[in-house]
Amino acid sequence: MSVDIKKMLPFMEDEEIAELFKKIIESENSEFKGIKLNRIAPFASEEVVSKAFIEAIKKGKDYVSLAPFVDDDVWEEVIKLLKEGYKINLPPLYPFMEDDSLQEIYKMVESGELKDVNISSLYPFIDDDYLDEVFLKQVKEGKDYVGMAPFVSEECLHKIAEEYINGDTMIDINCLYPFMDSDDIKMIFKHAMEKDDIE
Amino acid sequence: MLDSSAIGKKIHELRLMNKYNQDQIAEMLYVTRQAVSRWELGQTLPSIDNLIELSKMFNVSFEEILCMNDEAVIDSHNIFAGHNRSFVIKSIINGKIDVDLAKVFYQFSDEERMQILSALKNKKLQTDIKCLKVKLTPTELDYLLGGEY
Numbered sequence: 001m002s003v004d005i006k007k008m009l010p011f012m013e014d015e016e017i018a019e020l021f022k023k024i025i026e027s028e029n030s031e032f033k034g035i036k037l038n039r040i041a042p043f044a045s046e047e048v049v050s051k052a053f054i055e056a057i058k059k060g061k062d063y064v065s066l067a068p069f070v071d072d073d074v075w076e077e078v079i080k081l082l083k084e085g086y087k088i089n090l091p092p093l094y095p096f097m098e099d100d101s102l103q104e105i106y107k108m109v110e111s112g113e114l115k116d117v118n119i120s121s122l123y124p125f126i127d128d129d130y131l132d133e134v135f136l137k138q139v140k141e142g143k144d145y146v147g148m149a150p151f152v153s154e155e156c157l158h159k160i161a162e163e164y165i166n167g168d169t170m171i172d173i174n175c176l177y178p179f180m181d182s183d184d185i186k187m188i189f190k191h192a193m194e195k196d197d198i199e
Numbered sequence: 200m201l202d203s204s205a206i207g208k209k210i211h212e213l214r215l216m217n218k219y220n221q222d223q224i225a226e227m228l229y230v231t232r233q234a235v236s237r238w239e240l241g242q243t244l245p246s247i248d249n250l251i252e253l254s255k256m257f258n259v260s261f262e263e264i265l266c267m268n269d270e271a272v273i274d275s276h277n278i279f280a281g282h283n284r285s286f287v288i289k290s291i292i293n294g295k296i297d298v299d300l301a302k303v304f305y306q307f308s309d310e311e312r313m314q315i316l317s318a319l320k321n322k323k324l325q326t327d328i329k330c331l332k333v334k335l336t337p338t339e340l341d342y343l344l345g346g347e348y
Contacts, residue, residue, distance in 0.1 A: 065338070067338075068337075068338050068341035068342060069341070091310075094313075095313050095316070095317065095342050096342065121310070124310070124313065124314045124317060125313075125317060150200070150285050150289065154293075173247065174246040174247055177201075177244075177247060178200065178201045178203065178244050179200050179201075180200070182267055185201070185265065185267070186262070186267075188247065189247060189250070189251070189261050192247045192248065192251060193251055193261075196248075196251055
């Protein structure tokens with residue numbers, strides 16, 4: 001008589017599930033008796049899933065489906081793996097990452113340490129205050145800031161609008177006005193029209 | 200945030216009303232005809248200087264060209280119809296467009312779904328989670344509600 005493991009999953013101990021994870025990760029077709037990683041993850045502890053998650057990354061198996069079930073501490077380990085040169089498909093993991101880890105990835109991409117990662121895919125998930133801070137820094141240093149504009153706060157863009165009016169920044173306002181608040185857009189256009197009249 | 204698609208339609212409409220063709224507009228503003236075409240298609244927006252010139256040419260305010268006093272009309276069957284996608288997403292998150300999220304959730308791309316869920320999770324946006332829950336994938340549910348679902 002064969003035992004249907006799928007039906008047994010809710011009743012399994014952590015050690016048994018960990019063993020199952022190991023068998024699936026080590027198998028060639030990423031399954032054991034018809035069970036895939038994502039099927040068992042909801043029944044395991046965060047600790048067990050986290051270990052399996054790291055192992056799956058190292059072996060190039062389906063780690064993405066485990067992401068919702070991992071421990072928050074696992075992201076530090078992921079950063080370490082990235083630094084060691086492991087190829088990780090990051091965008092599907094962003095929603096589950098801690099703010100610090102996302103900021104660390106941003107810094108790695110920005111510095112060129114991490115290549116082949118589209119930096120704009122990070123913007124929707126980065127903490128608002130941090131993104132505002134980075135945006136203002138990029139503007140100040142004359143680095144590329146346009147891609148961030150749809151994701152920074154209206155308060156941050158207001159600050160830029162005011163600096164522009166006061167002549168405190170050399171920013172290309174044509175790239176930014178589409179993302180601004182109505183009042184800021186009106187202020188910028190009125191300023192441009194006054195300048196136009198004087199000229 | 201401005202709605203480039205609506206602005207494009209407005210420029211197109213004002214140009215026809217004033218009996219100009221795209222070449223004439225391009226010549227008067229020292230831009231290419233392709234640039235004018237891209238404005239009308241909502242792919243790009245004119246520069247501030249060009250918008251000021253357009254408002255003089257069409258004898259309307261820049262607010263009118265930029266559709267700043269128009270309320271965005273959203274068709275719940277296709278919320279992106281006639282609008283720029285980023286505009287719709289940002290307006291929903293900022294509470295400037297009121298939509299029944301559970302009803303329209305299938306229209307978002309995977310990335311847009313996560314943007315909306317991230318806004319809900321961070322309490323920037325409110326909705327009836329009970330109705331939305333049934334429209335979410337297990338991964339999205341876990342992201343939004345953790346183990347609570």
